[in-house]
Amino acid sequence: MELRHLRYFRAIGREEHFGRAAIALRVAQPALTRQIRDLEAELGVELFERLPRGVRLSSAGRAFLHEVEEILSQVDRAVDRARRMGSGHLGTLRVGMSEIIAAYESISRGLLHFRENEPGVALDLRSMGSVLQIAALKDGALDVGIVYDAHIEERDAEGLERAKLGVGETMLAVHENHPLAARESVTMAEIAEQPVLGPARATARGYYDRLMAACVESGSAPDFVQQCTTNSILFSLVSVGMGVGLVTTAGSRAPVPNVRLVPIADLGLRFEVLLVWRALDRSAALRRFVDMMVQHAAGVLPPGGQAAAA
Structure with a gap:
């Protein structure tokens, strides 16, 4: 039959x-x-x-x-x-997310646009740090991650595809009442005189090492009084006057009302925000997701989601 x-x-x-x-x-x-x-x-x-x-x-x-x-x-x-x-119109995508996305509106818009335009593809959003995202991608527990380029070690680079979503600049976070808060920029020598909050090497080795190398190259390495595992912790400590903080973010506004972000004139350290996925993953849904996120990052798709006019 x-x-x-x-x-x-x-x-x-x-x-x-x-x-x-x-x-x-x-x-x-x-x-x-x-x-x-x-x-x-x-x-x-x-x-x-x-x-x-x-x-x-x-x-x-x-x-x-x-x-x-x-x-x-x-x-x-x-x-x-x-x-x-x-055809990529059905399935589930496991997406790694960290505090990086809070500073990039285009990433949030891209996620929303994808959910609205691909209702058959469920986005399983998983909150985890960049280092853990890389490990989860390698183990097959995650389909795509959003990380800084510093977190991709040379040994992992060959097995991962990547697409640029933005750039983050390392700036100084200070309390609004701090003497440096009203400055247009500061120098590393001035920062070295302050109690400084920074990233924890244990949870962000690549990021920490690149930051310290840039600080040493500037001639004034800071004395960290506290290492913070997340930006949220760092901003919270700065907001209560525990010190000034070195933080990488987009734009000039801090997510905390009484904290100011001040450019560092002699550091010039930037990190690329990347969308990363396994090179061998041929999922059509993943490809649609990557394309849509990249288009939002490039400004090809405005907030409404329709393609911009040529």
Whole structure:
């Protein structure tokens, strides 16, 4: 028994007429008659009562038609699902997220746009630091991550594809009442005289090492009085006057009301914000996600989500 036998039977059962069913199926009536006789022979029952004009479903035929309708509906759903999966319109994407996204409105807009335009693809958003995202990508526990370039070690670079979403500049976070808060810029020598808050090397080794190398190159390495595992912690400590903080972010506004961000004139340290995924991942949904996020980052798609005019 093949699917075509079931489709032929359903058409005849609905029409209760071989001729009309043959026209609908675009199959020659003699061939259709043969197929139904073969099906009846295989089942060992008569599915139709032959009448002078047309046919009528037998009791066995009516019961069989009910089941066939269910079977073919499931087949159609399976075909549709497979096609949507293959074209990237269905599935689940596990997306790693850290505090990086808070500073980049285009990333948030991209996520929202994707959810609105691809309702068949669920975004499983997972909060984790950049280092943990890289490990999860390598282990197959994550499909795509959003990290600073400093977190990608040379040994991992070959197995990861990446796309640039933005750039973050390392600035000085100070309390609004701090003497440096009103300055247009500060120098590393001035920062060295302050109690400084910075990143924790244990959780962000690549980022920490690049930051320290840049500080040393400037000629004034800071004396960290506190290492912070997240930007939120750093900003919170700065907001209560625990010190000034070295932080990488986008724009000139801090996420905390009483904290100011001041450029560092002689540091010039920037980090690229990257979308990263496994090089061997050929998921169509992933490709759609990457394309949409990159377009938002480049300004090709405005907040409303429609393509910008050329």
